Amino acid sequence: MRFSVSRSPSPVQRSIRRPTNTYSIHNATDSESEDSSAESEPDAPVLTFSSLSRALTRSNPEQTVDTFLAAVRLRARPDPVEEYREAERALLKTSEPTSALHLAAQTQLLQDAHAAVLAQRNSEEMETVIKSLAQLDMQRAGRSEAEARRVKEGVKGMWDGIEGAIKRDEELRRRAEEERRRVEEEKRRQEDEQRRKEQERAKAEADKKQKEQEEERAKRAAQEAQAQAEKEAAAKAEADRLRKVDEEKEKAAKAKAEEVKVARSTASGLAAQEWENAWTERATLKSVARAVEENSEMKSIAGRLRRKLRTRVGQVTNSRQELEKLADAIHEILSPTPPHPSAVYTALLSAFCKYLLLQAETEATAKLSIAYPLGRLVWMIISRGHDRLAHVFFARLVGRTGGWACGWALARKPGVSDTEWRKMIGLELEGKNDPDDKPPTLETAVQYTDRLVGQIALYASVLQSPLPTSLPFAATPNPLTAGSPQAILNSRELLAQSSAPPVLSVILEVAGDRLNEVYGGQFKKLMGAVAEAVKAGVGGENETPARVRLQLLVERWAQEGTFGLPGRELV
Structure with missing residues (x-):
């Protein structure tokens, strides 16, 4: 029987194969009908192991597996055209026994040879498909591992960023606390220094005021003690001074007059x-x-x-x-x-x-x-x-x-x-x-x-x-x-x-x-x-x-x- 599948998302173009019977032998009597059917119908792509392997390697992994399973299901169904050709071949055998036997023998030989070649090709293509599937599995596993690794690295980077942000925030809080303590300490020191200076200034002013009061009292006492004596002696002292001044003026005038005469x-x-x-x-x-x-x-x-x-x-x-x-x-x-x-x-x-x-x-x-x-x-x-x-x-x-x-x-x-x-x-x-x-x-x-x-x-x-x-x-x-x-x-x-x-x-x-x-x-x-x-x-x-x-x-x-x-x- 001959089976065909629908065109896949990534079809593989191959040369047109002539139709064969169940044993993959070309039927000469069917050439004309095949030619007529080929002229009336468009060529459908034929599913083989080589085309399947190429389709598997070129498609997405998930899409390739689905395509492969659909093709297997299609090959298990009977083909009406193939059944018609089988009936035609049986009729020929009945009408020409001698030529049919000879033809059957030749057909059997060709079929055996073709089956051997096809078996070898299918084996190679199956190995290729299996390898492709294994590679796809490895690629999928690698992508899964890479994705898991990326996710893990992303999570790790996220946590590292969170931890770094926490550390930076803690460092900022620590520095702010240190700065606050330093400012408070400096303010406290300045307040202590200002308080000390104010105390010293107040003490100095008090000492100065006390000293001035003592000096003023002593001065007032001395003035009061000498006031009477000064008043009594003032007139006499002033008279003596003025008399001396007048005498000095008179002497100076006489000396000046004498010097002027000479000079x-x-x-x-x-x-x-x-x-x-x-x-x-x-x-x-x-x-x-x-x-x-x-x-x-x-x-x-x-x-x-x-x-x-x-x-x-x-x-x-x-x-x-x-x-x-x-x-x-x-x-x-x-x-x-x-x-x-x-x-x-x-x-x-x-x-x-x-x-x-x-x-x-x-x-x-x-x-x-x-x-x-x-x-x-x-x-x-x-x-x-x-x-x-x-x-x-x-x-x-x-x-x-x-x-x-x-x-x-x-x-x-x-x-x-x-x-x-x-x-x-x-x-x-x-x-x-x-x-x-x-x-x-x-x-x-x-x-x-x-x-x-x-x-x-x-x-x-x-x-x-x-x-x-x-x-x-x-x-x-x-x-x-x-x-x-x-x-x-x-x-x-x-x-x-x-x-x-x-x-x-x-x-x-x-x-x-x-x-x-x-x-x-x-x-x-x-x-x-x-x-x-x-x-x-x-x-x-x-x-x-x-x-x-x-x-x-x-x-x-x-x-x-x-x-x-x-x-x-x-x-």
């Missing part, structure tokens, strides 16, 4: 005499200041009024109206009703001059025009009856500038101490009130020159300011009208100092235009002397910039006839 023969002698007079006046001011400090009542009055004077000096402007008001206010401080004791009055004049010089040091150094209203204020106070202010001002000026205000180069005499010499030339100590208790040091040459320039600017402003119409001067010459910048040019020692170019420059800028108006031709000679001093190297080799500035001033005046510093006229 006026030369310009240097005059300058030296001016310095000696100013230095003597300075000593008198020092003694008066000590007397005021030793008297508690006068000290209190002087201290309170000094503060007012300092405030008034800081209010100076270049307005005539404001200067007049300021001069009236200062006059009220200096000469109230009833008037101050002589010592207090002198101490206030000295303090007023000191504040003027300090104001010039700080402001006129930066802006020279500030010196003009300060100089006018000096004359306004003098014109209100304070003629002693001229001598006090010049004494304070000499005490802070050395011999520059007089045009005299001081020479150190044997036996003069370093401290006394420093005070004579006007050098100051830096760091006298240092909070770290460091030893004070002498100011540098640059600091000395800067301070000197501001004070000389104020002095030049006083010299160039127009004098009031009525001055209360007596026969004694006024030092603010007797001085002259010519004295500086007459001193080779002063011209050799490093401060000479800046000092000459500030005198010319502040007072040059006024001196030119008053002296005319004499001032031209003075400018010629300044030009010669510049050529000769005034100030030494180290003062080239200051000397160049002085030279530019001389050249500007020669070209324009003025120095052009603003602020000379009041608003």
Whole structure:
């Protein structure tokens, strides 16, 4: 019998085999009917072991097994066509016995040979199918193992990730806990430190307050114990001091008169005499200041009024109206009703001059025009009856500038101490009130020159300011009208100092235009002397910039006839 199966999902195309009988022998008599049936019907694929093996190897494992089982079931069913052909062959045998026997014998031989070949081929194909099935089973087992392994690895990776996340979370919590503990510990430490400092500060304040209370009680007790004695001795002591001051003044005046007679023969002698007079006046001011400090009542009055004077000096402007008001206010401080004791009055004049010089040091150094209203204020106070202010001002000026205000180069005499010499030339100590208790040091040459320039600017402003119409001067010459910048040019020692170019420059800028108006031709000679001093190297080799500035001033005046510093006229 001949069986055929339906086309599989992956059919195997083979060449068309001719139909055979039950014994796989081609039937010659059936050729025509087969040809006719082949022409009328489409060729159906024939299922063989080779095609089955190829189909099994090319298909999916599950689909291949299903196809194989379907083919076996189809081969077990009878084929109507094959039954018809069997009946036809039986009829032929009946009609031709001899040829049928011969044909049957040949058919049997061919069938046996074909069966042997077919058996061998089927055996080989069966082995191939079995191997393919075994390979499919192995592949399926391998895929199952690989899938199981992937699942196992995935599960393991998932658990590893979970465990890693748990570990990371635990590490983060551990670090957060450590950071929280560290912050709490630091906060606790800072609170302890702050609490300790507050306790120490409170203790220090309590100790300080207790100490101050004890000192105050002791001071009050001492004051109460000595109050009566001081009151009784105050009048007598003050009278003795004033008498001594008057005696010293009288002696100084006599000595000064004698020295003036000897020294006026030369310009240097005059300058030296001016310095000696100013230095003597300075000593008198020092003694008066000590007397005021030793008297508690006068000290209190002087201290309170000094503060007012300092405030008034800081209010100076270049307005005539404001200067007049300021001069009236200062006059009220200096000469109230009833008037101050002589010592207090002198101490206030000295303090007023000191504040003027300090104001010039700080402001006129930066802006020279500030010196003009300060100089006018000096004359306004003098014109209100304070003629002693001229001598006090010049004494304070000499005490802070050395011999520059007089045009005299001081020479150190044997036996003069370093401290006394420093005070004579006007050098100051830096760091006298240092909070770290460091030893004070002498100011540098640059600091000395800067301070000197501001004070000389104020002095030049006083010299160039127009004098009031009525001055209360007596026969004694006024030092603010007797001085002259010519004295500086007459001193080779002063011209050799490093401060000479800046000092000459500030005198010319502040007072040059006024001196030119008053002296005319004499001032031209003075400018010629300044030009010669510049050529000769005034100030030494180290003062080239200051000397160049002085030279530019001389050249500007020669070209324009003025120095052009603003602020000379009041608003």
